Amino acid sequence: MTDAINHQWRLAARPVGLPKTSDWSFTSEAPPVPGPGQVLVRVLYLSLDPAMRGWMNEGKSYVPPVGIGEVMRALGVGRVVASNDPSIAVGDHVVGLMGAQDYAVLAAKEATRIEPSLAPLPTWLGVLGMPGMTAYFGLLDVGQPKPGETVVVSGAAGAVGGLVGQIAKLKGCRVIGIAGGADKCRYVVEDLGFDGAIDYKAEDVRKSLRALAPKGVDVYFDNVGGDILDTVLAQLARGARIAICGAISQYNSTEGVKGPANYMSLLVNRARMQGFVVFDYAARYAEAARDIAVWIAEGKVKAKEDVAVGLENFPATLLKLFKGENFGKLVLKLAD
Amino acid sequence: MTDAINHQWRLAARPVGLPKTSDWSFTSEAPPVPGPGQVLVRVLYLSLDPAMRGWMNEGKSYVPPVGIGEVMRALGVGRVVASNDPSIAVGDHVVGLMGAQDYAVLAAKEATRIEPSLAPLPTWLGVLGMPGMTAYFGLLDVGQPKPGETVVVSGAAGAVGGLVGQIAKLKGCRVIGIAGGADKCRYVVEDLGFDGAIDYKAEDVRKSLRALAPKGVDVYFDNVGGDILDTVLAQLARGARIAICGAISQYNSTEGVKGPANYMSLLVNRARMQGFVVFDYAARYAEAARDIAVWIAEGKVKAKEDVAVGLENFPATLLKLFKGENFGKLVLKLAD
Known part of the structure; x- marks a missing residue:
């Protein structure tokens, strides 16, 4: 040395x-x-x-x-x-x-x-580290998806979002990803097996979401905040759960954070929005890592x-x- | 006729x-x-x-x-x-x-x-009608207060808020009301038995809340939305629950609803914000009315x-x- x-x-x-x-x-x-x-x-x-x-x-x-x-x-x-x-x-x-x-x-x-x-x-x-733990506990513990429900995830081509969608598919959900750019959208659908993807840079997210999730959104895993959170809030299904994982669209804002103006949709739809911090699940990391490792070995989850x-x-x-x-x-x- | x-x-x-x-x-x-x-x-x-x-x-x-x-x-x-x-x-x-x-x-x-x-x-x-049902189920089912916790309610001198605070007191909580004007604040403390009240028209809500709820807010029952929601969000205790009952400050806005800019406090504090509609509890109205009627008869709740x-x-x-x-x-x- x-x-x-x-x-x-x-x-x-x-x-x-x-x-x-x-x-x-x-x-x-x-x-x-x-x-x-x-x-x-x-x-x-x-x-x-x-x-x-x-x-x-x-x-x-x-x-x-x-x-x-x-x-x-x-x-x-x-x-x-x-x-x-x-x-x-x-x-x-x-x-x-x-x-x-x-x-x-x-x-x-x-x-x-x-x-x-x-x-x-x-x-x-x-997927075997913090992003994996974040996706696993945020989706399963906070989002609590049930088979047949529609799960939407933003930052879908990112470390957390990609795994959230893959786990939701394993749990029998319909999964829509929101990502920036055609390549990322193609990736989450073709490589990760999402049911659909919305390119927020090129599409009207509101319209596309209405088309892809006509019965509303049961679980939204939010990595981005901002306008996309507001758009999803406007299309919640009754009893929806929003897991607040991050708000990357707001982290560098110099004008203050944009709060979700459509938050009263939580009332109309008897929905909840809940934040979490992955460190709280430290005692259960081994459980998550075991599940994810098995899914990777079986080819059900791609890293x-x-x-x-x-x-x-x-x-x-x-x-x-x-x-x-x-x-x-x-x-x-x-x-x- | x-x-x-x-x-x-x-x-x-x-x-x-x-x-x-x-x-x-x-x-x-x-x-x-x-x-x-x-x-x-x-x-x-x-x-x-x-x-x-x-x-x-x-x-x-x-x-x-x-x-x-x-x-x-x-x-x-x-x-x-x-x-x-x-x-x-x-x-x-x-x-x-x-x-x-x-x-x-x-x-x-x-x-x-x-x-x-x-x-x-x-x-x-x-208190025996819709406002009573709203206070009862919103506080107990959505807010889930535990003895010793700090409960904050806005619109505290209103039909719903006044009962929310009284029920929270019955459940062993410390209760802070937010209301407009000295008369209303005096009323919720002296007549309804709240532990404290903040006059949002005369006080700096942030400072007063910090003084009255130094350990943070465990349950916030929100009737008003707007700046007060944001202020309370900034002072949540870990694991806090916000019951979204209404947003009267926003109903007549011609500039669109002000979303809660501090919503990322939900993440930092592992907290949740949940909406509800009282009609969903129709099957349990009798249970609530019975409890409230008993409390009135015992002099524990004032209408x-x-x-x-x-x-x-x-x-x-x-x-x-x-x-x-x-x-x-x-x-x-x-x-x-």
């Missing part, structure tokens, strides 16, 4: 609107030294997630904000290069909160060992990752998320 | 913003003649409800709109003056959808007999009605609701 350099993206400013590269500083230092009960990890892949935008803001949320000067928070998968804990060996692969850097020190109990022979490393950040390369490209790659340019789970590869 | 005249308020135009008298026409004709299985009722009191504003709009809702030219829909209590059904006798008192008129024909099965010796007639339109007089004053009296001028359940007395 004597020659190794730990490059890091540290938060330099709280962004206004879309983050820019100058909101971080790119620094380098010697890799950290693990203390007792800790491991040192060479980070191999970083997970790039919409939630990162929220972590950059000041103020109360479900986790504390990243402090100015701190390494940008990021989930990652890596290889253990030094261990001071008997539960993890050098050479093991682990998932955990590693940060946007080459080397990370983690408490052994906060590093989850994975088995790379079961699935490629990026998949552990996708797709969008892999960018090079830690130096962290800011530009993260922006792809907010521009809707990613296709499947967005990860950044740092090393082999 | 040969001399009787049936005065009626018929919808003449769909209002834009606040209704005006000219949105109805005041007509008169001979009282209708009941057919087989029907009764003729002399309407004694009409119920004036925020929901009436929605009934005047075109478009899909939980009930069809009132048609242009039709008698304005209204609940009422009255005395049966002719009956073609063995289940109801002349002289009986009944509650039902009578419309804004002196005489109404109802199907006997849609007229609910009441016992005027148990409570004054207007009370059957208040308050705001009685205006004269069918000719229907439009002006209805406007009191939207100006926040009523104090307790607003009814219009037509005859003794």
